[in-house]
Amino acid sequence: MDRSCIKVVEEFNTHGFAKVQLRSLAQLREVRRQYAELMRKLSDQKSMEDCLPTALERCHELPLRTDLNTFRLKLISELNDIAGFNSQLFLDPLPKIVEHLLGPDLLIQRHVNLVIQRPHDVDNAELHSDFPTNSAFEVVVWVPMVDCDKSNGMYLQNLAQTRAMINELEESEGKSWARVKAKVEEDAIAVPVSFGECLIFMTTLFHGSKINTSNVTRTSFNFRLKGMFSPCGQKDPFNFWEIAKISAFTKTALSF
Ligand SMILES: O=C(O)CCC(=O)C(=O)O
Numbered sequence: 001m002d003r004s005c006i007k008v009v010e011e012f013n014t015h016g017f018a019k020v021q022l023r024s025l026a027q028l029r030e031v032r033r034q035y036a037e038l039m040r041k042l043s044d045q046k047s048m049e050d051c052l053p054t055a056l057e058r059c060h061e062l063p064l065r066t067d068l069n070t071f072r073l074k075l076i077s078e079l080n081d082i083a084g085f086n087s088q089l090f091l092d093p094l095p096k097i098v099e100h101l102l103g104p105d106l107l108i109q110r111h112v113n114l115v116i117q118r119p120h121d122v123d124n125a126e127l128h129s130d131f132p133t134n135s136a137f138e139v140v141v142w143v144p145m146v147d148c149d150k151s152n153g154m155y156l157q158n159l160a161q162t163r164a165m166i167n168e169l170e171e172s173e174g175k176s177w178a179r180v181k182a183k184v185e186e187d188a189i190a191v192p193v194s195f196g197e198c199l200i201f202m203t204t205l206f207h208g209s210k211i212n213t214s215n216v217t218r219t220s221f222n223f224r225l226k227g228m229f230s231p232c233g234q235k236d237p238f239n240f241w242e243i244a245k246i247s248a249f250t251k252t253a254l255s256f
């Protein structure tokens, strides 16, 4: 691993999250093009080819045939018809970093999650942690299709903050949730993530998003990776995962 990957791993191990600069931008742009093409197909927009980034940012101006959630679910369903869609987002240097964190035998989430957050829409993701629905042994990859800052991105609590929150919740037997939530929303770490970057974080971290106060629609994908032999969460492992990478040794061992 080169110096920048080592730094990401160190940051991840200390704080439970890290930002990663993706190196295969051409491939990321290709994913964005595919996505915009789908958006165009499912909406009444004639063409998005000419000004793609702008079209994504101004997705809230699209003439939709249905409500946003139905549109989003239709998009997800079409995206998941593209074989290995998440693998297309598992871009260099993520494999090196994730392999270092989780080992050489990796599972990748079979279906992508898509978040479309329009300006001033109130259906933002409440403060939550993906654990224990997802196992603590997974890494979440969050990839925006537009530039995100604190007005339209995600926020999270680092490992120390998350631990402090859990202690407080346990001590109050869950009664301090509303207070903890209000405090988090006040001092949460908003991580600016531009197109071309992604965020990786532990499923155990508390995170969420606020109402998008920018004037651009935020579109982001998220998916998870897990070591093949680590504990599963509550999802059906046979539906949730597919193999991303398997070592020669494991392949041979599994053949017996
Ligand atoms: O993108 C968001 O606002 C929330 C994403 C999320 O909760 C996740 O990736 O686990």
Ligand SMILES: [Fe+2]
Pocket: 128, 129, 130, 207
């Ligand atoms: Fe989440």
